[in-house]
Amino acid sequence: MWVLPCPSCLSEDSSKFLLLSDLLKRESQSPFYQEGVSYALLKVAELGLVSAAETLLRHGANLLFEDPVTYYTALHIAVLRNQPDMVELLVRRGADVNRRDRIHESSPLDLASEEPERLPCLQRLLELGADVNAADKNGKTALLHALASSDGVQIHNTENVRLLLEGGADVKATTKDGDTVFTCLIFLLGETVGGDKEEAQMINRFCFRVSQLLMAHGADPSGCPAHESLTHLCFKSFKLHFPLLRFLLESGASYNCSRHGPSCWSGFHIVFERLCSHLSNSEDDSFSTDLLQKADTVLDLMVASSQITKLPSNFEINPASCRFHGEKIKALFCSLKQLEHSPPALKHLCRVYIRQRLKPWPVDVKVKALPLPDRLKWYLLVDPSNSCEGI
Structure with a gap:
């Protein structure tokens, strides 16, 4: 079986790519050629070696080839490793910008939304035409991925959320289980009760900033059912969440259930x-x-x-x-x-x-x-x- 040069040894040195091209031409008739060159593409995508990827693609590397363990394609791997230039190359060479993996059903945009370090890839994917409101089989969009992946302490996807909203993300998106853009915030605010004071402050700050972004793009925090309403939660704990409740009311949030009115729930009652x-x-x-x-x-x-x-x-x-x-x-x-x-x-x-x-x-x-x-x-x-x- 033939072996490609170690991807980590490849650099932008043109002489090395000439050697790589010669090797690929020489081994093109090998029974393992297609698998080998496609697997090599996964490795150079991980490392962000754009020139090496171009060489491999010119010599038949398959953009649809999946890692045998994770079932991710080169595009998914490039996003996971935050390689925006590689992402652009792969998409421009024909990779499906909205392709979902077979195991988790994650699109490249979903993966890019889940970590603040992947913001460059998120921006590049949106520029390349990724569908900002595409949903997986459970109805989860990239915006809901960004929110669900945030813990307010170590992972702050505030900028990811902002970028998705500016890209047209639907604030009314709802999963099949009924999760909305406020579900994550409600859960995080609940975690602050009786917890570490410093972490609680960080979570409160994160929830406040994200609420500002969501409200600026038309999100309704006073919906129904009550347990999915951010305003309802803030009313119930108005001493603890007073700043956020004040912001919501100042921003025009309804102090009753916005769907059924005070017969459902009312801020005055609470x-x-x-x-x-x-x-x-x-x-x-x-x-x-x-x-x-x-x-x-x-x-x-x-x-x-x-x-x-x-x-x-x-x-x-x-x-x-x-x-x-x-x-x-x-x-x-x-x-x-x-x-x-x-x-x-x-x-x-x-x-x-x-x-x-x-x-x-x-x-x-x-x-x-x-x-x-x-x-x-x-x-x-x-x-x-x-x-x-x-x-």
């Missing part, structure tokens, strides 16, 4: 439910003060999103069920009821109108640039002391 629950278990003044302040801001953000305050039907609370601070909760509730049954004040209408005209998020920078008194800016911003700075 906030008061969590208030009563938390304040029934703790009498700590610092905890209760912070919680009540955040609840007040969240309620104000919901009210500031529409000209008329409309609470869910049959919306009532029982302050007596709260062991501590029942009167403060009752005061918050009564103020909302009063808003609902009173004509909207002129200052409220002005606030809603101005905030709507300043969108999209962030409105804070835009409000601060307005020629208005600081007190009015504070009112427009809805308690800027509880802003998202530092995320």
Whole structure:
């Protein structure tokens, strides 16, 4: 059996490629030639040796040849090893840019989306016409691969997500199991509860940045069912995820189920439910003060999103069920009821109108640039002391 020169020994030295060409011509009649030259293509693709790959392709290397262990083609391997120039060569020489492997059904774009180090290949594949919304047999697109592969601590696919979205990735993509673009974020945020503080901060920061990208491209975080709704999760843990909840509401996310309305789930219900629950278990003044302040801001953000305050039907609370601070909760509730049954004040209408005209998020920078008194800016911003700075 004939043997090709070791691929790692090949360089851009033209004399070595002349020797390689001579060898290939000499052995072209060997019964093992086709397999050998195609297997060599896998190796040079891994190493990014473009000139060597060109030589092998000129002498009959098969672009469809699969690694006998992984069943990846040369194009898949080039992506895995982040060799963008090799990716371009293979595609331009006829490799199917959307080809899926036989085992995992991963396309080159799927593989490129899963690691931040593969961003150059991801960009090159999109430039070469890869289908950004192609899905595998489970309905998983490259965007969903990028999100599912992120852990927020060691793997941050933020730039991969951004590139895919800018390339036209569908934020409404859903797998056959019902996973959406928010499924990964909801899972990661759940992992922060009771975990390492530093890792929790990293995960929160990652989820915030990705949420910004998704919202900027029209994603709906307030969908149904509730367990797939990022907004619903943030309402349930509004003390823990206050910055993200504030961002979602500032960006126009619905505070009710965006599909079925408040009959399904409502932010007003959840906030008061969590208030009563938390304040029934703790009498700590610092905890209760912070919680009540955040609840007040969240309620104000919901009210500031529409000209008329409309609470869910049959919306009532029982302050007596709260062991501590029942009167403060009752005061918050009564103020909302009063808003609902009173004509909207002129200052409220002005606030809603101005905030709507300043969108999209962030409105804070835009409000601060307005020629208005600081007190009015504070009112427009809805308690800027509880802003998202530092995320």
